Amino acid sequence: MTTSQGPFELPPLPWAENALEPVISARTIGLHYGKHHRAYVTKLNELSAGTPYASMPLEQVIRESYGKDAKIFNNAAQVWNHTFFWSCLRAPQEGNKPAGELAQRIERELGGLEKFKADFAAAAVNQFGSGWAWLVDNGGKLEIHTTSNAELPLVKGATALLTLDVWEHAYYVDYENRRPDFAKAVTDKLLDWDFAARQLAGAGGRQKAA
Ligand code: FE2
Numbered sequence: 001m002t003t004s005q006g007p008f009e010l011p012p013l014p015w016a017e018n019a020l021e022p023v024i025s026a027r028t029i030g031l032h033y034g035k036h037h038r039a040y041v042t043k044l045n046e047l048s049a050g051t052p053y054a055s056m057p058l059e060q061v062i063r064e065s066y067g068k069d070a071k072i073f074n075n076a077a078q079v080w081n082h083t084f085f086w087s088c089l090r091a092p093q094e095g096n097k098p099a100g101e102l103a104q105r106i107e108r109e110l111g112g113l114e115k116f117k118a119d120f121a122a123a124a125v126n127q128f129g130s131g132w133a134w135l136v137d138n139g140g141k142l143e144i145h146t147t148s149n150a151e152l153p154l155v156k157g158a159t160a161l162l163t164l165d166v167w168e169h170a171y172y173v174d175y176e177n178r179r180p181d182f183a184k185a186v187t188d189k190l191l192d193w194d195f196a197a198r199q200l201a202g203a204g205g206r207q208k209a210a
Pocket of ligand 1: 032036082165167169170
């Protein structure tokens with residue numbers, strides 16, 4: 001779906017807006033994707049018009065604006081972060097868990113799936129203010145990171161495998177101020193471990209949001 005005048009586009013969601021219910025409502029997805037994500041795309045097109053950024057792939061815009069052009073970086077990174085976030089989620093599944101090499105590495109490097117889920121949700125809760133929790137491959141080691149505002153692993157040399165948006169717009173309609181309930185429900189039921197495994201398989205390569 002194109003959203004505005006300019007080279008940057010709002011990618012389609014990988015599922016229907018009600019696919020994540022009851023964990024995330026169609027109303028939240030409608031706002032989060034249809035208003036917030038779209039607004040970052042629109043703003044990036046406005047800000048980049050007539051600049052060299054307008055002809056760059058999104059990942060290059062992020063790398064080249066980082067630390068130099070805060071408005072461009074913030075909007076470009078938020079476009080990437082949200083596209084990546086949607087790809088990290090799928091319809092709720094009980095007993096949702098990783099398989100294969102990723103499962104083995106979570107066992108070995110992060111103390112097992114249950115410990116990962118507790119630590120990932122805690123990281124999301126403890127990120128003060130707006131930001132993101134991430135599972136990353138950092139130079140061959142799985143780690144849980146958090147970032148503030150629009151920051152992302154791409155500019156820190158790590159490969160993102162999964163993320164959780166903990167800006168208030170991600171959960172306030174469904175959970176009000178209960179970020180811990182949102183973080184636990186998404187971590188338990190919505191994470192797309194197959195997507196994470198594909199990111200891990202490509203670690204070290206040039207990472208795309210979807
Ligand atoms: Fe968001």
